[in-house]
Amino acid sequence: xxxxxxxxAFRQASMKVDVTFDSAIFSVEAVKKACYRFLDRFxxxxxxxxxxxxxxxxxxxxxxxSSCDAQVEGFKKEVLDQDLRLTLKAETEQIRNLIxxxxxxxxxxxxxx
Amino acid sequence: MNEFxxxxxxxxxxxxxxxxxxxxxxxxxxxxxxxxxxxxxxxxPKHVVPKLITHQLSAGEPAYTELRARHFLTDQATTTASxxxxxxxxxxxxxxxxxxxxxxFVVTLRCEHSCQYCQVSRQSDxxxxxxxxxxxxxxxxxLALRSPSPYIKIEFQGGExxxxxxxxxxxxxxxxxxxxxxxxxxxx
Numbered sequence: 389x390x391x392x393x394x395x396x397a398f399r400q401a402s403m404k405v406d407v408t409f410d411s412a413i414f415s416v417e418a419v420k421k422a423c424y425r426f427l428d429r430f431x432x433x434x435x436x437x438x439x440x441x442x443x444x445x446x447x448x449x450x451x452x453x454s455s456c457d458a459q460v461e462g463f464k465k466e467v468l469d470q471d472l473r474l475t476l477k478a479e480t481e482q483i484r485n486l487i488x489x490x491x492x493x494x495x496x497x498x499x500x501x
Numbered sequence: 502m503n504e505f506x507x508x509x510x511x512x513x514x515x516x517x518x519x520x521x522x523x524x525x526x527x528x529x530x531x532x533x534x535x536x537x538x539x540x541x542x543x544x545x546p547k548h549v550v551p552k553l554i555t556h557q558l559s560a561g562e563p564a565y566t567e568l569r570a571r572h573f574l575t576d577q578a579t580t581t582a583s584x585x586x587x588x589x590x591x592x593x594x595x596x597x598x599x600x601x602x603x604x605x606f607v608v609t610l611r612c613e614h615s616c617q618y619c620q621v622s623r624q625s626d627x628x629x630x631x632x633x634x635x636x637x638x639x640x641x642x643x644l645a646l647r648s649p650s651p652y653i654k655i656e657f658q659g660g661e662x663x664x665x666x667x668x669x670x671x672x673x674x675x676x677x678x679x680x681x682x683x684x685x686x687x688x689x
Contacts, residue, residue: 469527476520476554484522487538487583491591 403447403456408440409467416441418470425466429459518556518569518576521586525550539589541571602650606641606672607658608633609665623660632665638672646679 409419416434419441423432429451433444445463447456523537533550536542545553545564552558553574558565560576568574572589575582610631612623624631633641645653655676657669 469525472551472554473525476523479520479554480522483519483583484538487522487587487590490584490587491594 402449403445403451403453405445405447405456405460407443407445407460407463409443411436411439411441414441414467414471415474418474419443419467421470421473422463422466425470426459426463518558518560518574520554520574521572521582523573535573537572537586538593539572539586540593541573541589543567543571543573602648602653603656604641604645604648604653605656605658606633606638606662607660608638608662608668608672609660611664612659612661613664614661621660626664631660633668635668635671638668639675642672642675642679646676 416436419434423434423443426432428448430445430447432446435442435444443463445460447459451459521537523535525533525535527547528534528544531547532544533547534542534544535550543564549558549562549564553564553568558568558574565574569576569579569582572582572586609629610621610624611626611628612619612621613626614623645655655672657672659665662669
């Protein structure tokens with residue numbers, strides 16, 4: 389019984405935080421990539437509500453109030469970074485493929501079209 | 502009378518560069534490290550990376566020349582940047598073209614020595630069940646010879662490989678029979 393109560397107390401102690409992003413500014417892909425990076429710290433339920441991307445973050449038990457705040461700040465920065473990476477990818481993907489094709493054009497690793 | 506334009510008009514505008522593919526990740530609170538296909542890297546202050554990617558980086562900024570020299574961006578001054586990056590990329594990934602040329606044959610785990618630095622779980626001299634079998638050696642040789650590399654290198658390891666010298670002799674003769682040219686040196 390005591391063990392059950394302790395277990396319940398721990399369950400209640402695990403932190404839950406909602407973080408919202410504007411879908412006109414950030415893509416779902418950027419948010420998902422950021423969530424993957426933080427998988428060792430929290431799991432995330434992502435949902436689209438109107439023009440908002442809402443992330444329900446469920447922190448591991450080891451995180452408490454202040455450490456959660458720091459993680460949320462880090463998460464927001466990571467979303468920004470992921471957004472920037474997508475911008476970079478969109479601009480450079482074509483030349484990246486050309487460079488790789490050029491680099492390996494005589495290796496036989498690229499099948500003839 | 503003809504006149505020169507003001508010096509500013511000869512400088513590239515900040516958006517006059519094209520990005521080349523690269524990755525970036527946080528190094529610490531103040532810096533990102535950026536890397537590219539060729540293995541070039543730079544450590545940049547955090548504010549530089551968003552400026553770079555959104556084409557706000559001015560040619561006059563200290564990072565600009567380094568970024569251009571290491572193929573993170575290209576502009577009118579570097580028309581061969583993508584070619585150079587391709588050559589560096591090819592060199593860096595050259596091993597992929599011929600797969601591996603090094604093949605290690607652990608012909609036995611037996612060893613009569615007890616060297617302190619050795620990491621192998623050696624077996625005593627009389628435990629011949631820890632020798633590679635003839636069938637395994639033939640199969641492994643077949644696998645090694647499937648390598649697309651024009652030259653291959655076979656290393657005999659153990660244990661003390663010479664405790665199974667009959668098998669080594671067999672592998673060498675069999676490899677020669679299959680028209681593989683061996684030399685006394687390591688690689689060919």
